[in-house]
Amino acid sequence: MTDLKTPVVFTANRLRDGEVVWLGANGRWVETVDASLPATTQAEQTQLAAIAAQSDADNVIVEPYEIDVSLDAGSVTPVRFRERIRASGPTIRLDLGKQAQNTAHAA
Amino acid sequence: MYRYDEFDHEFVESRVAQFRDQVARRVSGELSEDNFKPIRLQNGVYLQLHAYMLRVAVPYGTLNSQQMRMLAHIARKYDRDYGHFTTRQNIQFNWPKLEDIPDILADLASVEMHAIQTSGNCIRNVTADHFAGASADEIADPRPYAEILRQWSTVHPEFLFLPRKFKIAVIGAGVDRAAMQFHDIGLEVKRNAADELGFGVFIGGGLGRTPMVAKQVRDFVAEADLLSYCEAILRVYNLSGRRDNKYKARIKILVHETGIDELKQQIEAEFERIREGVLKLPDEDVRSIEAYFAAPAFEELPNESAKLEAAQAADPGFARWVGRNVSAHKAPGYAIVTVALKGTGEAPGDATSAQMDVLAGLGEAYSFDELRVSHEQNVILPHVRLDDLKAVYDALLAHGMASANAGLITDIIACPGLDYCALATARSIPVAQEISQRFSDLDRQNEIGELKLKISGCINACGHHHAGHIGILGVEKRGEELYQVTLGGSGDETAAIGEIIGRGFASDEITNAVETLVDTYLARRLSDDETFLEAYRRMGPAPFKEALYPPAPATEAA
Numbered sequence: 001m002t003d004l005k006t007p008v009v010f011t012a013n014r015l016r017d018g019e020v021v022w023l024g025a026n027g028r029w030v031e032t033v034d035a036s037l038p039a040t041t042q043a044e045q046t047q048l049a050a051i052a053a054q055s056d057a058d059n060v061i062v063e064p065y066e067i068d069v070s071l072d073a074g075s076v077t078p079v080r081f082r083e084r085i086r087a088s089g090p091t092i093r094l095d096l097g098k099q100a101q102n103t104a105h106a107a
Numbered sequence: 108m109y110r111y112d113e114f115d116h117e118f119v120e121s122r123v124a125q126f127r128d129q130v131a132r133r134v135s136g137e138l139s140e141d142n143f144k145p146i147r148l149q150n151g152v153y154l155q156l157h158a159y160m161l162r163v164a165v166p167y168g169t170l171n172s173q174q175m176r177m178l179a180h181i182a183r184k185y186d187r188d189y190g191h192f193t194t195r196q197n198i199q200f201n202w203p204k205l206e207d208i209p210d211i212l213a214d215l216a217s218v219e220m221h222a223i224q225t226s227g228n229c230i231r232n233v234t235a236d237h238f239a240g241a242s243a244d245e246i247a248d249p250r251p252y253a254e255i256l257r258q259w260s261t262v263h264p265e266f267l268f269l270p271r272k273f274k275i276a277v278i279g280a281g282v283d284r285a286a287m288q289f290h291d292i293g294l295e296v297k298r299n300a301a302d303e304l305g306f307g308v309f310i311g312g313g314l315g316r317t318p319m320v321a322k323q324v325r326d327f328v329a330e331a332d333l334l335s336y337c338e339a340i341l342r343v344y345n346l347s348g349r350r351d352n353k354y355k356a357r358i359k360i361l362v363h364e365t366g367i368d369e370l371k372q373q374i375e376a377e378f379e380r381i382r383e384g385v386l387k388l389p390d391e392d393v394r395s396i397e398a399y400f401a402a403p404a405f406e407e408l409p410n411e412s413a414k415l416e417a418a419q420a421a422d423p424g425f426a427r428w429v430g431r432n433v434s435a436h437k438a439p440g441y442a443i444v445t446v447a448l449k450g451t452g453e454a455p456g457d458a459t460s461a462q463m464d465v466l467a468g469l470g471e472a473y474s475f476d477e478l479r480v481s482h483e484q485n486v487i488l489p490h491v492r493l494d495d496l497k498a499v500y501d502a503l504l505a506h507g508m509a510s511a512n513a514g515l516i517t518d519i520i521a522c523p524g525l526d527y528c529a530l531a532t533a534r535s536i537p538v539a540q541e542i543s544q545r546f547s548d549l550d551r552q553n554e555i556g557e558l559k560l561k562i563s564g565c566i567n568a569c570g571h572h573h574a575g576h577i578g579i580l581g582v583e584k585r586g587e588e589l590y591q592v593t594l595g596g597s598g599d600e601t602a603a604i605g606e607i608i609g610r611g612f613a614s615d616e617i618t619n620a621v622e623t624l625v626d627t628y629l630a631r632r633l634s635d636d637e638t639f640l641e642a643y644r645r646m647g648p649a650p651f652k653e654a655l656y657p658p659a660p661a662t663e664a665a
Contacts, residue, residue, distance in 0.1 A: 013154055013158070013159075015133070015134065015205065016134055016204065016205055016206050017158075017159075017204035017205060017206065018154065018157075018158035018159035018202075018203075018204060018205060019158065020156075020157055020158070056140070058136070059133070059134070059135075059136040059139075059140075062140050062154060063140070063154060079586075080586065081525070081583070081586065081587075081588070082156070082525060082531075082532075082583075085156065085525055085526065085534075086156050086157060089157065090157070090526035090527060090536075091526055091534060091537060092454060092526055092534075092536045092537055092540065093454075093526075096157075096187055096202070097157055
């Protein structure tokens with residue numbers, strides 16, 4: 001199967017609380033981009049897209065879409081600046097968003 | 108201040124109950140997002156970059172201390188301990204959970220507040236001069252008319268699904284502090300030759316991707332005809348406004364494409380048809396709504412305060428603050444205080460719960476229980492005794508809200524930008540913060556004088572960049588943030604759209620570019636009193652362009 005030019009992951013917001021989530025393994029929506037499951041082939045992309053659409057229909061998440069990512073030593077980094085901000089939080093408030101939770105975990 | 112009547116109470120409470128049920132049905136899956144989205148939008152709930160966002164209306168920018176305290180409570184209990192005052196006199200909470208929003212709306216309803224029509228293609232929260240009812244230059248308080256418009260436009264069955272959103276602003280003085288000419292309808296309260304109250308009516312103003320200054324459609328509409336005339340405008344727009352392209356759907360495009368003369372004929376024809384109908388305002392109704400906005404019981408005071416003068420002499424920081432942030436009041440012995448939510452390096456318009464509580468307390472103790480939110484993202488204490496200014500200042504200083512920069516270069520308007528907004532293409536707040544830091548020296552700011560700097564993080568222009576003396580628009584170019592500069596815009600009674608000066612600047616260049624513009628102005632102004640805007644209007648863009656884009660030095664042949 002054809003490899004994608006750029007790996008992709010699916011992202012959305014969780015319906016109940018709006019938390020930014022990414023589609024991970026086993027069809028689970030995870031709270032960090034690093035825990036997401038990247039698709040590197042068209043077949044994987046198609047399957048993940050179907051799972052995302054189903055989760056939308058099942059009212060687990062809202063407004064799912066696909067983003068380009070780069071993969072490096074197990075970490076997943078969104079390509080677009082917008083998506084990097086979404087994955088970490090406001091750049092002017094490091095105490096908010098994912099970045100704050102990550103710090104809390106590290107502490 | 109306007110108090111809800113029985114109808115308002117019942118209506119808002121039933122709306123909360125209705126939305127609670129809708130949220131429950133959404134979460135249970137009974138309603139799809141397609142079903143739910145228009146509903147949540149009409150209740151002020153957006154889905155933003157990181158989370159849901161709730162936009163709460165502050166009708167015509169006026170609120171009391173209890174309401175401000177409730178905003179603090181909501182920020183503390185349901186959000187992340189702060190709120191963001193917007194460029195349309197609203198407040199936004201950036202992190203609410205969908206499941207909590209019905210409770211938030213119930214809390215708001217308990218203090219006569221709501222989020223109805225703060226989004227969607229309907230008539231939005233009506234804005235007004237934030238100095239309304241206080242300013243020395245006022246002809247009449249615009250808020251009773253804004254309230255009448257609020258009552259008329261709230262769930263107006265004909266106007267809930269307009270081609271696009273619709274914004275109305277009302278001013279009550281010749282000086283425009285509400286960017287009235289950048290609204291779909293702008294109303295200027297005035298008196299005619301017979302000394303009767305009425306309105307100059309402007310239509311088709313707006314910012315966004317197609318900025319336009321409103322055109323005057325009527326020099327004078329009588330007070331009694333306010334709603335009939337507005338209804339005629341809305342009806343013509345609702346019928347003829349474009350629905351094929353959301354970027355061409357605002358009334359400004361209709362004005363532009365149809366022409367103001369032709370459109371005026373249509374509006375006048377509809378107005379003539381309905382002017383003697385149900386919308387004609389009975390004088391007693393106007394006067395009774397006006398009574399809600401009656402001036403507080405001002406004491407009879409001298410127009411000077413020895414206490415104030417002594418305090419200014421003793422505290423230069425206070426004296427500076429008085430010089431910038433205190434404006435003339437219509438009642439002798441009183442003043443209007445602008446609390447600039449623009450400390451050095453802060454996000455414009457953000458206030459913590461603790462700060463909101465302090466503001467509420469100050470409103471209660473020193474301003475007849477009244478506060479205002481300005482479209483410039485500041486909070487106003489409209490009725491403070493001159494004798495009390497020092498006490499107000501000291502409390503603000505203790506809570507980081509005593510910036511003496513109202514109207515100066517660091518009193519920046521900025522939209523949330525890419526740090527929060529799903530539509531943004533670049534960040535705004537960090538640009539505002541860096542400029543604020545670069546120009547933090549108050550001596551320098553005062554030397555520069557009045558300079559309105561406005562920043563938007565996308566073409567939708569929530570940061571009003573077109574109306575900035577210096578405007579900055581952030582865009583994305585090849586994956587990087589790029590900032591375009593416009594000069595000569597103005598949101599006051601001399602409304603003008605800024606002109607793009609040239610190629611954009613990278614995020615690490617934009618503050619230098621602003622500094623170059625300011626230095627160019629300082630080096631060429633005719634006197635200390637000539638403002639940046641006046642100097643730009645006199646000289647045009649050429650000297651600024653030359654300074655920003657110096658010709659490359661001739662390269663020597665190798």
